[in-house]
Amino acid sequence: MASTSVSRVVPATPEKVWSLIGGFDALPDWLPYIPESVAAEGGRVRQLKNPEGQVIIERLVDFDETERQYSYAILQAPFPVDGYVSTIRVHAVPGRDDVAEVQWSGRFNPVNATEQEAVDLFTAIYADGLDALDKTLAG
Template structure:
């Protein structure tokens, strides 16, 4: 399994940042590559639609007070498996948003898969500025 971690510091409280990004159904509200998010009735699954028309089906694995973890179940992305965690950590006078992904590449090199994951995660964090 390969792993990618991205993080960024913000001058906002962890509580305010989590209100902004912490909803499992709100990714489209702040990530520029996601145009819509539909959450299942149980709240444990979501389907994302990306700007290029791609669809990603995910399952919520863990939902804590300032983090959530999910698994990608279906997508055209270059991953056989992918589990990711989005978390907000307290930091002197602000917060750090950390987003990581652990994955098994599919049809591409580990480097190419890591670059794909890193680009998606970092694009989301950059959009929070």
Template sequence: MATTMAETKVSTVVEAPAERVWELIGSFHGLGDWHPDLPESSLGNELTGNAIGAVRVFEFDGTVLHETLLGYDEDARSYTYSFPDGTFHLDGYRATLRVTPVTELGASFVEWKATYDAEAAHRKESGDLVRGVFASGLAALRERFAA
């Protein structure tokens, strides 16, 4: 089947300084601590913390998802990860979560984006799934820091 490259990008402004937001979301293994739709992850290999190559494992709705940390930049407040080809009908999946200061407002711009190849038959369904996970996580993050 033919696949096409796709990108999903969701962003928001959070009413808190970037340092505070990153403190909450900057741990690769801590996604389940703040995302309302994801359980806590378990370690998938011997690498802990934000070590490149670390694997986090989520188990939900009968699905086991392994995500591997590909890049981590504390100074830029971002990390990039992937999951195995074929997961959710996606191949070449790479996602980045990034926090950037909005200095004038003392707030943060948070962006979560992914690129992937998707079979035409599953492109909309898979894109909607990724977009939904990103959007619900960022909405919860925004609400958590709301004044």
């Protein structure tokens, strides 16, 4: 099983960051790669579309409001992996009340791709996503 993790300090309190990204159906609010999200099964499943119209279906597998984190599994996607589970966490930065650290991590089994190709793909997705979050919060 392969894995990757990217973290970024962003210009907002942990509470503000979580209020933006903590909803499982909130990706279009901060991630330009996902302009559309439709909730199903009482909000436990989200059907996403990327700008090319490709469909990504994900299931919420863990949610912790107190710890400001959630995990989800990909059920369907145009990615060369299976067994994908990812977690987004928002942490306080010790000694700072004006910023937060956001960590996006995932583990997966490459399919029709090398482990390095799959790691590079998700590392880039997470880094680009956190860059977009930073831009949204700074804007």
